[in-house]
Amino acid sequence: MQYPLELDFDYGAAPDRLRDGGVPAFRHWQALLPPLSTAVGLGAGDTPLIEIGAAVQGAMRERGVFLKDESRNPTWSHKDRLNTCTVSAALQEGASTVIVASSGNHGVSAAAHAARAGLGCVVITMPEVSAAFREMILAYGAYPIFLPAEARWPAMRALMQLDSVYPVSNLTPVHTGHPWGPEGYKTMAYEIAADLGRAPAAVVVPTGYGEMLFGIHKGFRELRDLGLVSQLPQIISVEPAARGPLHRAIETGVPAASVEPRPTLQSGTACTVNSYRAVLALRESGGFPLLVDDEEAGRAQQVLARQGLWQELSPSAAVAALGKIGRLDHDGPVVVIGCSTGLKEPAAHREVRVAAPDLASLRSHLKAEYGFDL
DSSP, X not given: OOOOOOOOOOGGGSOSSSOOTTOOHHHHTGGGSOOOOTTTOOOOOOOOEEEOXXXXXXXXXXXXXXXXXXXXXXXSBTHXXXXXXXXXXXXXXXXXXXXEEOSSHHHHHHHHHHHHHTOEEEEEEOTTOOHHHHHHHXXXXXXXXXXXXXXXXXXXXXXXXXXTEEEOSOOSSSBOOOTTHHHHHHHHHHHHHHHHTSOOSEEEEEOSSSHHXXXXXXXXXXXHHTTSOSSOXXXXXXXXXXOOHHHHHHHHTOSOOBOOOOOOSOGGGOOSBOBHHHHHHHHHHTOEEEEEOHHHXXXXXXXXXXXXXXXXXXXXXXXXXXXXXXXXXXOSOEEEEEOBBGGGXXXXXXXXXXXXXXXXXXXXXXXXXXXXXX
Protein backbone atom coordinates (compact mmCIF):
# COMPACT_ATOMS: atom_id res chain seq x y z
CA MET A 1 0.00 0.00 0.00
CA GLN A 2 1.30 3.45 -0.97
CA TYR A 3 -0.01 6.69 0.50
CA PRO A 4 0.28 10.12 -1.17
CA LEU A 5 2.13 13.17 0.08
CA GLU A 6 -0.10 16.02 1.28
CA LEU A 7 0.53 19.76 1.01
CA ASP A 8 -0.27 22.16 3.84
CA PHE A 9 -0.37 25.96 3.73
CA ASP A 10 -0.25 29.04 5.90
CA TYR A 11 -4.00 29.51 5.99
CA GLY A 12 -3.66 32.71 7.99
CA ALA A 13 -2.24 34.33 4.88
CA ALA A 14 -5.16 33.25 2.69
CA PRO A 15 -7.42 35.87 1.07
CA ASP A 16 -10.62 36.76 2.93
CA ARG A 17 -12.92 36.84 -0.11
CA LEU A 18 -13.81 34.52 -2.96
CA ARG A 19 -13.22 36.81 -5.92
CA ASP A 20 -11.33 40.06 -6.44
CA GLY A 21 -12.44 42.12 -9.38
CA GLY A 22 -11.85 39.70 -12.21
CA VAL A 23 -8.48 38.36 -11.06
CA PRO A 24 -8.17 34.76 -12.36
CA ALA A 25 -8.65 32.10 -9.72
CA PHE A 26 -5.12 30.74 -10.01
CA ARG A 27 -3.63 34.14 -9.18
CA HIS A 28 -6.10 35.34 -6.57
CA TRP A 29 -5.70 32.11 -4.60
CA GLN A 30 -1.92 31.85 -4.80
CA ALA A 31 -1.73 31.78 -0.98
CA LEU A 32 -3.54 28.42 -1.13
CA LEU A 33 -1.55 26.97 -4.03
CA PRO A 34 2.00 25.74 -4.59
CA PRO A 35 4.33 28.27 -6.23
CA LEU A 36 3.30 28.56 -9.87
CA SER A 37 5.53 29.63 -12.74
CA THR A 38 4.30 32.43 -14.98
CA ALA A 39 5.98 30.56 -17.84
CA VAL A 40 3.41 27.76 -17.58
CA GLY A 41 0.10 29.59 -17.54
CA LEU A 42 -2.30 29.06 -20.44
CA GLY A 43 -5.37 30.53 -18.74
CA ALA A 44 -6.79 27.44 -17.06
CA GLY A 45 -9.79 27.87 -14.81
CA ASP A 46 -12.73 30.26 -14.57
CA THR A 47 -14.86 27.77 -16.50
CA PRO A 48 -18.64 28.34 -16.65
CA LEU A 49 -21.25 26.83 -14.37
CA ILE A 50 -24.19 25.97 -16.62
CA GLU A 51 -27.71 25.09 -15.50
CA ILE A 52 -28.75 21.69 -16.94
CA GLY A 53 -32.11 21.04 -15.30
CA ALA A 54 -33.70 20.23 -18.65
CA ALA A 55 -31.34 17.25 -18.98
CA VAL A 56 -32.27 15.86 -15.55
CA GLN A 57 -35.25 13.81 -14.43
CA GLY A 58 -36.74 13.43 -10.93
CA ALA A 59 -36.08 15.14 -7.63
CA MET A 60 -32.62 16.43 -8.51
CA ARG A 61 -34.10 18.89 -11.00
CA GLU A 62 -36.00 20.68 -8.23
CA ARG A 63 -32.74 21.38 -6.38
CA GLY A 64 -31.08 23.02 -9.35
CA VAL A 65 -28.40 21.12 -11.24
CA PHE A 66 -25.34 22.74 -12.80
CA LEU A 67 -22.53 21.46 -15.03
CA LYS A 68 -19.05 22.81 -14.34
CA ASP A 69 -17.86 22.72 -17.95
CA GLU A 70 -14.15 21.93 -17.84
CA SER A 71 -14.07 21.44 -21.61
CA ARG A 72 -13.61 25.25 -21.79
CA ASN A 73 -10.01 24.96 -20.51
CA PRO A 74 -7.08 25.58 -22.91
CA THR A 75 -6.71 21.93 -24.02
CA TRP A 76 -10.38 21.17 -23.47
CA SER A 77 -10.17 19.31 -20.16
CA HIS A 78 -9.82 19.58 -16.39
CA LYS A 79 -6.23 18.32 -16.63
CA ASP A 80 -5.07 21.86 -17.42
CA ARG A 81 -5.60 22.76 -13.77
CA LEU A 82 -3.36 19.89 -12.67
CA ASN A 83 -0.61 20.58 -15.20
CA THR A 84 -0.46 24.28 -14.36
CA CYS A 85 0.86 23.00 -11.03
CA THR A 86 2.89 19.93 -12.01
CA VAL A 87 4.79 21.55 -14.89
CA SER A 88 5.57 24.46 -12.54
CA ALA A 89 7.12 21.84 -10.25
CA ALA A 90 9.15 20.44 -13.16
CA LEU A 91 10.59 23.90 -13.82
CA GLN A 92 11.47 24.32 -10.14
CA GLU A 93 13.34 21.02 -10.23
CA GLY A 94 15.35 22.03 -13.31
CA ALA A 95 14.00 19.27 -15.55
CA SER A 96 14.40 19.40 -19.31
CA THR A 97 11.62 16.92 -20.14
CA VAL A 98 8.37 15.90 -18.49
CA ILE A 99 7.07 12.36 -18.86
CA VAL A 100 3.47 11.25 -18.49
CA ALA A 101 1.46 8.03 -18.85
CA SER A 102 -1.99 8.87 -20.12
CA SER A 103 -5.03 7.55 -21.95
CA GLY A 104 -5.65 11.01 -23.39
CA ASN A 105 -6.52 14.24 -21.57
CA HIS A 106 -3.58 14.26 -19.19
CA GLY A 107 -1.06 13.62 -21.97
CA VAL A 108 -2.50 16.35 -24.19
CA SER A 109 -2.50 18.86 -21.34
CA ALA A 110 1.02 17.98 -20.20
CA ALA A 111 2.24 18.36 -23.80
CA ALA A 112 0.73 21.84 -24.10
CA HIS A 113 2.01 23.10 -20.76
CA ALA A 114 5.46 21.64 -21.36
CA ALA A 115 5.58 23.39 -24.73
CA ARG A 116 4.58 26.67 -23.09
CA ALA A 117 7.34 26.24 -20.51
CA GLY A 118 9.99 25.34 -23.09
CA LEU A 119 10.29 21.73 -21.92
CA GLY A 120 10.28 18.49 -23.84
CA CYS A 121 7.42 16.06 -23.23
CA VAL A 122 7.18 12.29 -23.71
CA VAL A 123 3.62 10.92 -23.60
CA ILE A 124 3.31 7.18 -23.01
CA THR A 125 -0.09 6.17 -24.34
CA MET A 126 -1.88 3.29 -26.07
CA PRO A 127 -2.10 2.44 -29.78
CA GLU A 128 -5.90 2.81 -29.67
CA VAL A 129 -5.81 6.40 -28.36
CA SER A 130 -8.24 8.60 -30.31
CA ALA A 131 -7.01 10.43 -33.39
CA ALA A 132 -7.84 13.77 -31.73
CA PHE A 133 -5.57 13.00 -28.77
CA ARG A 134 -2.76 11.82 -31.04
CA GLU A 135 -2.88 14.86 -33.29
CA MET A 136 -3.01 17.30 -30.35
CA ILE A 137 0.01 15.66 -28.68
CA LEU A 138 1.99 15.89 -31.93
CA ALA A 139 0.85 19.46 -32.61
CA TYR A 140 2.24 20.61 -29.26
CA GLY A 141 5.62 19.15 -30.22
CA ALA A 142 5.51 16.27 -27.72
CA TYR A 143 6.72 12.73 -28.39
CA PRO A 144 4.11 9.96 -28.07
CA ILE A 145 5.19 6.40 -27.35
CA PHE A 146 2.52 3.77 -28.00
CA LEU A 147 2.43 0.76 -25.66
CA PRO A 148 -0.18 -1.66 -24.33
CA ALA A 149 -2.02 -0.11 -21.37
CA GLU A 150 -0.33 -2.30 -18.74
CA ALA A 151 3.15 -1.47 -20.09
CA ARG A 152 2.87 2.28 -19.54
CA TRP A 153 4.04 2.31 -15.93
CA PRO A 154 7.06 0.03 -16.42
CA ALA A 155 8.03 2.43 -19.21
CA MET A 156 7.62 5.40 -16.86
CA ARG A 157 9.85 3.74 -14.25
CA ALA A 158 12.44 2.92 -16.93
CA LEU A 159 12.60 6.56 -18.06
CA MET A 160 12.97 7.66 -14.43
CA GLN A 161 16.54 6.31 -14.56
CA LEU A 162 17.43 9.49 -16.48
CA ASP A 163 18.31 12.58 -14.45
CA SER A 164 16.76 15.09 -16.84
CA VAL A 165 13.17 13.80 -16.77
CA TYR A 166 10.35 14.74 -14.43
CA PRO A 167 7.17 12.67 -13.96
CA VAL A 168 3.83 14.47 -13.94
CA SER A 169 1.77 11.30 -13.56
CA ASN A 170 1.68 8.37 -11.19
CA LEU A 171 4.56 5.93 -10.58
CA THR A 172 3.22 3.69 -7.78
CA PRO A 173 1.08 0.52 -8.01
CA VAL A 174 -1.56 2.06 -5.72
CA HIS A 175 -2.13 5.49 -7.20
CA THR A 176 -0.48 8.38 -5.37
CA GLY A 177 0.16 10.85 -8.18
CA HIS A 178 2.08 14.11 -8.04
CA PRO A 179 1.52 15.89 -4.69
CA TRP A 180 0.87 19.20 -6.44
CA GLY A 181 -1.73 17.79 -8.85
CA PRO A 182 -4.87 17.95 -6.68
CA GLU A 183 -3.94 21.48 -5.61
CA GLY A 184 -4.88 22.72 -9.08
CA TYR A 185 -8.26 21.05 -8.79
CA LYS A 186 -9.00 22.97 -5.59
CA THR A 187 -9.68 26.03 -7.71
CA MET A 188 -12.81 24.33 -9.04
CA ALA A 189 -14.25 24.44 -5.53
CA TYR A 190 -13.32 28.10 -5.16
CA GLU A 191 -15.03 28.98 -8.45
CA ILE A 192 -18.17 26.94 -7.72
CA ALA A 193 -18.59 28.61 -4.33
CA ALA A 194 -18.04 32.05 -5.88
CA ASP A 195 -20.57 31.45 -8.66
CA LEU A 196 -23.26 29.96 -6.39
CA GLY A 197 -22.54 32.23 -3.43
CA ARG A 198 -22.44 29.11 -1.26
CA ALA A 199 -21.32 25.50 -1.23
CA PRO A 200 -23.58 23.13 -3.17
CA ALA A 201 -25.31 20.23 -1.49
CA ALA A 202 -23.23 17.77 -3.51
CA VAL A 203 -20.61 17.60 -6.24
CA VAL A 204 -20.85 14.64 -8.62
CA VAL A 205 -17.44 13.74 -10.01
CA PRO A 206 -16.51 11.34 -12.84
CA THR A 207 -13.75 9.38 -11.16
CA GLY A 208 -10.69 7.56 -12.41
CA TYR A 209 -7.99 7.52 -9.76
CA GLY A 210 -9.69 10.26 -7.75
CA GLU A 211 -7.19 13.15 -7.85
CA MET A 212 -9.80 15.62 -9.06
CA LEU A 213 -12.35 14.30 -6.58
CA PHE A 214 -9.93 14.82 -3.71
CA GLY A 215 -8.83 18.24 -4.94
CA ILE A 216 -12.42 19.52 -5.09
CA HIS A 217 -13.09 18.18 -1.60
CA LYS A 218 -9.92 19.77 -0.23
CA GLY A 219 -10.86 23.11 -1.78
CA PHE A 220 -14.25 23.12 -0.05
CA ARG A 221 -12.64 21.97 3.19
CA GLU A 222 -10.31 24.96 3.06
CA LEU A 223 -13.18 27.34 2.30
CA ARG A 224 -15.11 25.97 5.27
CA ASP A 225 -12.12 26.26 7.59
CA LEU A 226 -11.59 29.85 6.43
CA GLY A 227 -15.24 30.62 7.21
CA LEU A 228 -16.13 31.27 3.56
CA VAL A 229 -18.73 28.48 3.26
CA SER A 230 -20.84 26.93 5.98
CA GLN A 231 -20.78 23.28 4.95
CA LEU A 232 -18.90 20.60 3.06
CA PRO A 233 -20.74 19.33 -0.02
CA GLN A 234 -21.09 15.59 -0.25
CA ILE A 235 -18.66 14.29 -2.85
CA ILE A 236 -20.19 11.59 -5.06
CA SER A 237 -17.90 9.54 -7.28
CA VAL A 238 -19.07 8.00 -10.56
CA GLU A 239 -17.12 5.12 -12.12
CA PRO A 240 -17.75 2.71 -15.00
CA ALA A 241 -19.86 -0.22 -13.85
CA ALA A 242 -17.40 -2.55 -15.61
CA ARG A 243 -14.64 -1.58 -13.14
CA GLY A 244 -15.20 0.69 -10.14
CA PRO A 245 -12.21 0.18 -7.81
CA LEU A 246 -13.22 3.10 -5.55
CA HIS A 247 -16.72 1.67 -5.24
CA ARG A 248 -15.23 -1.66 -4.19
CA ALA A 249 -12.83 -0.02 -1.71
CA ILE A 250 -15.67 1.87 -0.02
CA GLU A 251 -17.98 -1.15 0.02
CA THR A 252 -15.30 -3.39 1.54
CA GLY A 253 -13.84 -0.81 3.92
CA VAL A 254 -10.28 -0.87 2.58
CA PRO A 255 -8.01 2.06 1.60
CA ALA A 256 -7.54 0.78 -1.95
CA ALA A 257 -8.88 -1.99 -4.14
CA SER A 258 -7.95 -3.52 -7.49
CA VAL A 259 -10.44 -4.78 -10.10
CA GLU A 260 -10.24 -6.67 -13.36
CA PRO A 261 -9.76 -4.52 -16.50
CA ARG A 262 -13.14 -5.38 -18.00
CA PRO A 263 -13.95 -3.51 -21.22
CA THR A 264 -15.71 -0.13 -21.04
CA LEU A 265 -16.16 2.80 -23.40
CA GLN A 266 -15.66 5.25 -20.52
CA SER A 267 -11.96 5.45 -21.28
CA GLY A 268 -11.25 8.53 -19.19
CA THR A 269 -12.23 6.76 -15.98
CA ALA A 270 -11.37 3.16 -16.85
CA CYS A 271 -9.04 2.55 -13.91
CA THR A 272 -8.30 -0.73 -12.14
CA VAL A 273 -7.11 0.73 -8.80
CA ASN A 274 -8.26 3.72 -6.76
CA SER A 275 -6.24 6.20 -4.74
CA TYR A 276 -6.42 6.59 -0.97
CA ARG A 277 -7.15 10.30 -1.51
CA ALA A 278 -10.49 9.39 -3.09
CA VAL A 279 -11.49 7.21 -0.13
CA LEU A 280 -10.58 10.03 2.22
CA ALA A 281 -12.67 12.57 0.32
CA LEU A 282 -15.79 10.40 0.30
CA ARG A 283 -15.48 9.59 3.99
CA GLU A 284 -14.79 13.14 5.15
CA SER A 285 -17.60 14.65 3.06
CA GLY A 286 -20.21 12.02 3.85
CA GLY A 287 -20.29 11.15 0.17
CA PHE A 288 -20.64 7.84 -1.60
CA PRO A 289 -19.67 6.00 -4.80
CA LEU A 290 -21.94 5.20 -7.76
CA LEU A 291 -21.54 3.00 -10.83
CA VAL A 292 -22.90 3.75 -14.32
CA ASP A 293 -22.76 1.46 -17.34
CA ASP A 294 -21.84 2.53 -20.86
CA GLU A 295 -25.42 2.43 -22.15
CA GLU A 296 -26.62 4.78 -19.39
CA ALA A 297 -23.68 7.10 -20.05
CA GLY A 298 -24.42 7.12 -23.79
CA ARG A 299 -28.04 8.13 -23.25
CA ALA A 300 -26.98 10.96 -20.96
CA GLN A 301 -24.37 12.09 -23.50
CA GLN A 302 -27.10 12.42 -26.14
CA VAL A 303 -29.39 14.36 -23.80
CA LEU A 304 -26.59 16.75 -22.85
CA ALA A 305 -25.69 17.29 -26.50
CA ARG A 306 -29.28 18.37 -27.19
CA GLN A 307 -28.67 21.04 -24.54
CA GLY A 308 -25.66 22.29 -26.49
CA LEU A 309 -23.14 20.49 -24.28
CA TRP A 310 -21.14 17.70 -25.92
CA GLN A 311 -19.16 15.94 -23.21
CA GLU A 312 -16.98 12.85 -23.23
CA LEU A 313 -18.68 9.63 -22.17
CA SER A 314 -17.10 9.65 -18.68
CA PRO A 315 -18.57 13.00 -17.55
CA SER A 316 -21.83 12.07 -19.25
CA ALA A 317 -21.93 9.10 -16.87
CA ALA A 318 -21.90 11.57 -13.97
CA VAL A 319 -25.07 13.16 -15.36
CA ALA A 320 -26.63 9.70 -15.72
CA ALA A 321 -25.77 9.03 -12.06
CA LEU A 322 -28.07 11.84 -10.89
CA GLY A 323 -31.01 9.46 -11.19
CA LYS A 324 -29.33 7.07 -8.74
CA ILE A 325 -28.95 9.63 -5.94
CA GLY A 326 -31.44 9.43 -3.12
CA ARG A 327 -31.53 11.72 -0.12
CA LEU A 328 -28.73 14.23 0.41
CA ASP A 329 -27.64 15.68 3.76
CA HIS A 330 -28.04 19.33 2.75
CA ASP A 331 -30.47 21.51 0.84
CA GLY A 332 -29.27 23.38 -2.21
CA PRO A 333 -28.06 22.74 -5.73
CA VAL A 334 -25.99 19.90 -7.15
CA VAL A 335 -22.95 20.41 -9.37
CA VAL A 336 -21.74 17.85 -11.91
CA ILE A 337 -18.16 18.07 -13.19
CA GLY A 338 -17.95 17.98 -16.99
CA CYS A 339 -14.34 16.93 -17.63
CA SER A 340 -13.83 17.13 -21.36
CA THR A 341 -15.36 17.55 -24.79
CA GLY A 342 -16.88 14.77 -26.88
CA LEU A 343 -14.54 15.84 -29.68
CA LYS A 344 -11.94 13.66 -27.98
CA GLU A 345 -13.97 10.46 -28.22
CA PRO A 346 -12.71 7.90 -30.77
CA ALA A 347 -14.75 8.62 -33.88
CA ALA A 348 -16.25 5.88 -36.04
CA HIS A 349 -15.89 6.25 -39.78
CA ARG A 350 -19.10 7.55 -41.34
CA GLU A 351 -20.11 7.21 -44.96
CA VAL A 352 -21.89 10.34 -46.20
CA ARG A 353 -24.38 10.86 -49.00
CA VAL A 354 -24.01 13.95 -51.16
CA ALA A 355 -27.19 15.99 -51.72
CA ALA A 356 -28.23 18.00 -54.75
CA PRO A 357 -28.55 21.79 -54.17
CA ASP A 358 -32.18 22.26 -55.30
CA LEU A 359 -34.93 22.70 -52.70
CA ALA A 360 -36.81 19.48 -53.44
CA SER A 361 -33.62 17.40 -53.22
CA LEU A 362 -32.51 19.14 -50.01
CA ARG A 363 -35.87 18.50 -48.32
CA SER A 364 -35.85 14.89 -49.51
CA HIS A 365 -32.28 14.43 -48.23
CA LEU A 366 -33.16 15.77 -44.77
CA LYS A 367 -36.17 13.49 -44.57
CA ALA A 368 -34.33 10.38 -45.75
CA GLU A 369 -31.19 10.88 -43.67
CA TYR A 370 -32.60 12.28 -40.45
CA GLY A 371 -36.38 12.03 -40.54
CA PHE A 372 -36.52 15.83 -40.45
CA ASP A 373 -39.30 17.68 -42.28
CA LEU A 374 -38.35 21.19 -43.35
